[in-house]
Amino acid sequence: MDKIILSNLGFYGYHGVLNEEKVLGQKFFMDVELFLDTKKAGISDDMNQSVSYADVYNIIKDITENKKFNLIEALAENVASEILEKFILINSIMVRVKKPEAPVSGMFDYFAVEIRRDRNE
Secondary structure, eight states: OEEEEEEEEEEEEOOSSSHHHHHHOEEEEEEEEEEEOOHHHHHHOOGGGSOOHHHHHHHHHHHHHHOOOSOHHHHHHHHHHHHHHHOTTOOEEEEEEEETTOSOSSOOSOEEEEEEEETTO
Protein backbone atom coordinates (compact mmCIF):
# COMPACT_ATOMS: atom_id res chain seq x y z
CA MET A 1 0.00 0.00 0.00
CA ASP A 2 1.26 3.46 -0.87
CA LYS A 3 1.25 6.34 1.56
CA ILE A 4 1.27 10.09 1.78
CA ILE A 5 3.34 11.34 4.73
CA LEU A 6 2.81 14.54 6.72
CA SER A 7 5.76 14.82 9.08
CA ASN A 8 6.28 16.79 12.28
CA LEU A 9 3.39 19.22 11.87
CA GLY A 10 3.49 21.83 14.63
CA PHE A 11 0.47 23.39 16.34
CA TYR A 12 -0.43 25.26 19.51
CA GLY A 13 -3.33 23.69 21.35
CA TYR A 14 -5.12 23.43 24.67
CA HIS A 15 -5.16 19.69 25.38
CA GLY A 16 -4.43 18.09 28.71
CA VAL A 17 -5.87 16.92 31.98
CA LEU A 18 -4.48 19.79 34.07
CA ASN A 19 -6.28 23.12 34.15
CA GLU A 20 -3.07 24.99 33.30
CA GLU A 21 -2.80 23.04 30.05
CA LYS A 22 -6.35 24.04 29.13
CA VAL A 23 -5.69 27.72 29.90
CA LEU A 24 -2.08 28.31 28.88
CA GLY A 25 -1.85 25.78 26.06
CA GLN A 26 1.30 24.22 24.65
CA LYS A 27 2.98 22.96 21.50
CA PHE A 28 1.96 19.71 19.85
CA PHE A 29 3.61 17.96 16.93
CA MET A 30 1.95 15.40 14.73
CA ASP A 31 2.97 12.82 12.16
CA VAL A 32 0.28 11.46 9.88
CA GLU A 33 0.53 8.71 7.29
CA LEU A 34 -2.29 8.21 4.78
CA PHE A 35 -2.44 4.73 3.26
CA LEU A 36 -4.01 4.63 -0.19
CA ASP A 37 -3.39 3.46 -3.71
CA THR A 38 -1.59 6.27 -5.57
CA LYS A 39 -0.95 4.35 -8.81
CA LYS A 40 -3.77 6.01 -10.80
CA ALA A 41 -2.63 9.46 -9.65
CA GLY A 42 0.96 8.64 -10.54
CA ILE A 43 0.03 7.47 -14.03
CA SER A 44 -2.55 10.15 -14.83
CA ASP A 45 -0.93 13.08 -12.97
CA ASP A 46 -4.50 13.95 -11.90
CA MET A 47 -5.07 15.36 -8.41
CA ASN A 48 -8.60 13.91 -8.42
CA GLN A 49 -7.02 10.45 -8.23
CA SER A 50 -5.23 11.26 -4.97
CA VAL A 51 -5.67 13.15 -1.70
CA SER A 52 -4.52 16.73 -1.19
CA TYR A 53 -2.11 16.85 1.72
CA ALA A 54 -2.90 20.56 2.03
CA ASP A 55 -6.59 19.74 2.64
CA VAL A 56 -5.61 17.07 5.18
CA TYR A 57 -3.28 19.54 6.91
CA ASN A 58 -6.08 22.08 7.25
CA ILE A 59 -8.33 19.52 8.95
CA ILE A 60 -5.58 18.54 11.39
CA LYS A 61 -4.83 22.21 12.12
CA ASP A 62 -8.49 23.02 12.74
CA ILE A 63 -9.00 20.10 15.15
CA THR A 64 -5.73 20.65 17.02
CA GLU A 65 -6.04 24.41 17.38
CA ASN A 66 -9.80 24.85 17.81
CA LYS A 67 -10.94 21.87 19.88
CA LYS A 68 -9.92 20.85 23.39
CA PHE A 69 -9.32 17.33 24.66
CA ASN A 70 -8.14 15.97 27.99
CA LEU A 71 -6.16 13.20 26.31
CA ILE A 72 -3.89 13.16 23.29
CA GLU A 73 -5.53 9.80 22.56
CA ALA A 74 -8.79 11.68 21.96
CA LEU A 75 -7.03 14.24 19.76
CA ALA A 76 -5.52 11.46 17.64
CA GLU A 77 -8.85 9.63 17.41
CA ASN A 78 -10.68 12.76 16.24
CA VAL A 79 -8.06 13.51 13.60
CA ALA A 80 -8.16 9.94 12.28
CA SER A 81 -11.94 9.66 12.16
CA GLU A 82 -12.51 13.02 10.48
CA ILE A 83 -9.90 12.39 7.80
CA LEU A 84 -11.24 8.90 7.05
CA GLU A 85 -14.76 10.35 6.86
CA LYS A 86 -13.81 13.13 4.42
CA PHE A 87 -11.43 11.28 2.09
CA ILE A 88 -12.87 8.10 0.61
CA LEU A 89 -9.61 7.16 -1.16
CA ILE A 90 -7.80 6.69 2.17
CA ASN A 91 -7.89 3.04 3.30
CA SER A 92 -6.17 3.59 6.64
CA ILE A 93 -4.39 6.26 8.62
CA MET A 94 -1.65 6.46 11.23
CA VAL A 95 -1.68 9.44 13.59
CA ARG A 96 1.14 10.14 16.06
CA VAL A 97 0.60 13.03 18.50
CA LYS A 98 3.73 14.26 20.30
CA LYS A 99 3.57 16.40 23.42
CA PRO A 100 7.03 17.88 24.08
CA GLU A 101 5.99 20.09 27.00
CA ALA A 102 4.03 17.52 29.01
CA PRO A 103 3.81 18.43 32.70
CA VAL A 104 6.17 15.68 33.83
CA SER A 105 9.20 16.33 35.99
CA GLY A 106 12.14 14.97 34.06
CA MET A 107 14.14 15.21 30.86
CA PHE A 108 12.51 13.95 27.66
CA ASP A 109 11.96 14.83 24.02
CA TYR A 110 8.23 14.21 24.14
CA PHE A 111 5.47 11.88 25.22
CA ALA A 112 3.30 10.54 22.42
CA VAL A 113 0.45 8.34 21.35
CA GLU A 114 0.25 6.59 17.99
CA ILE A 115 -2.88 5.06 16.52
CA ARG A 116 -3.73 3.34 13.27
CA ARG A 117 -7.30 3.17 12.02
CA ASP A 118 -8.63 1.32 9.00
CA ARG A 119 -11.69 2.32 7.01
CA ASN A 120 -13.24 -1.10 7.69
CA GLU A 121 -13.21 -0.70 11.49
